[in-house]
Amino acid sequence: MTLIRYEGKTFEVGAEESLLDSLNAQGASIPSSCRSGLCQTCLMQARSGTPPESSQEGLLDALRLEHYFLACICYPTEDLEVSLPGALRTVIAASVIRLERLSETIRLVALKPEVPMTFRAGQFIHLFHETGISRNYSIAGIPSDDEIHLHVKRQPGGKVSGWIHESLEVNQRVSLSGPSGFSFYVPGQFEQPLLLIGTGTGLAPLFGVLRDALSQGHKGPIKLFHGSRSSEGLYLVPELKALADHYSHFEYRACVSGEESPHPYERGRAHALAFQELSDLKGWRVFLSGHPGMVKEAQMTAFLAGASLRDIRVDAFTFSQVASDER
Numbered sequence: 001m002t003l004i005r006y007e008g009k010t011f012e013v014g015a016e017e018s019l020l021d022s023l024n025a026q027g028a029s030i031p032s033s034c035r036s037g038l039c040q041t042c043l044m045q046a047r048s049g050t051p052p053e054s055s056q057e058g059l060l061d062a063l064r065l066e067h068y069f070l071a072c073i074c075y076p077t078e079d080l081e082v083s084l085p086g087a088l089r090t091v092i093a094a095s096v097i098r099l100e101r102l103s104e105t106i107r108l109v110a111l112k113p114e115v116p117m118t119f120r121a122g123q124f125i126h127l128f129h130e131t132g133i134s135r136n137y138s139i140a141g142i143p144s145d146d147e148i149h150l151h152v153k154r155q156p157g158g159k160v161s162g163w164i165h166e167s168l169e170v171n172q173r174v175s176l177s178g179p180s181g182f183s184f185y186v187p188g189q190f191e192q193p194l195l196l197i198g199t200g201t202g203l204a205p206l207f208g209v210l211r212d213a214l215s216q217g218h219k220g221p222i223k224l225f226h227g228s229r230s231s232e233g234l235y236l237v238p239e240l241k242a243l244a245d246h247y248s249h250f251e252y253r254a255c256v257s258g259e260e261s262p263h264p265y266e267r268g269r270a271h272a273l274a275f276q277e278l279s280d281l282k283g284w285r286v287f288l289s290g291h292p293g294m295v296k297e298a299q300m301t302a303f304l305a306g307a308s309l310r311d312i313r314v315d316a317f318t319f320s321q322v323a324s325d326e327r
């Protein structure tokens, strides 16, 4: 049993319980999503005491050194005083300035925050529904856009995505917090090859990462594999083709995995096609986003193909009804 201080209260945490489950069960409200150490929504910081190394898996060195950890995989071995990172607690207002249809089921939402929001391309925000529940959405742009772009897929029966598709209107005010996430382009090593693999709206953060890398003058080859089960699930195809025509070191591959009828795209799953072509990823920087199963499988394959774990950035679009409605 360890004692955890959080927001002025003391909580007892048993050896078999994660810090996230224990604090939430005792009435604290810690944001979370995947509950398996992937999405990093439950990022916390130890203000005193040292979190177990295993709770820092996948975090950047800078964050480990600052004693950040993931509450969902934290089984404390000593007493700690913990807090949420400041950004997660700040809720800001934003106006919807544009809504566009990117495909049958995907909507672009352009937001203008009422106070400046600093973010890196590839991070995500927490968007609040009017009832107070929130969902994570990746930022599909770069800071110089001066607005926040989201690509939201409508999920059947989805509370927040349904509201975004059916009710959200231009000029409406919404609340958001963030940004969160560490799957972003870090300038430097401009010759390093980049591999970007995304499924569905997993394209959103990759579109930001791609534009960021190009605008910062990345020189190494950049390959983007975007996959969907059906050709209807692919979007921004003309925009990505135009970028590939303009930048000779950028290659765009649109992949469809589950359609028999004729279509102009490559046949197969995006990550399978990528790894079939690139069997040696030593020295590559890899960005994976979208379907959690694909992200997990591709993370392992990229590592086995030689990419260093430090160079693999993951953004799994996990969802958990209970966890996400807790907020």
Ligand SMILES: Cc1cc2nc3c(=O)[nH]c(=O)nc-3n(C[C@H](O)[C@H](O)[C@H](O)COP(=O)(O)OP(=O)(O)OC[C@H]3O[C@@H](n4cnc5c(N)ncnc54)[C@H](O)[C@@H]3O)c2cc1C
Pocket: 033, 034, 039, 124, 135, 136, 137, 138, 139, 150, 151, 152, 153, 154, 155, 156, 157, 158, 159, 160, 161, 162, 201, 202, 204, 205, 315, 316, 317, 318, 319, 320, 321, 324
């Ligand atoms: C880090 C991160 C980034 C994300 N970025 C994006 C993004 O850029 N664009 C985007 O559209 N979504 C993104 N998501 C997913 C998003 O947060 C929501 O989970 C999604 O919009 C569904 O919320 P909802 O309230 O509409 O559905 P809910 O009311 O929570 O669920 C309705 C039904 O749909 C199912 N469901 C929910 N989400 C999914 C899913 N992703 N796939 C399959 N079934 C699902 C549920 O199990 C349930 O049966 C991201 C998730 C994470 C963790």
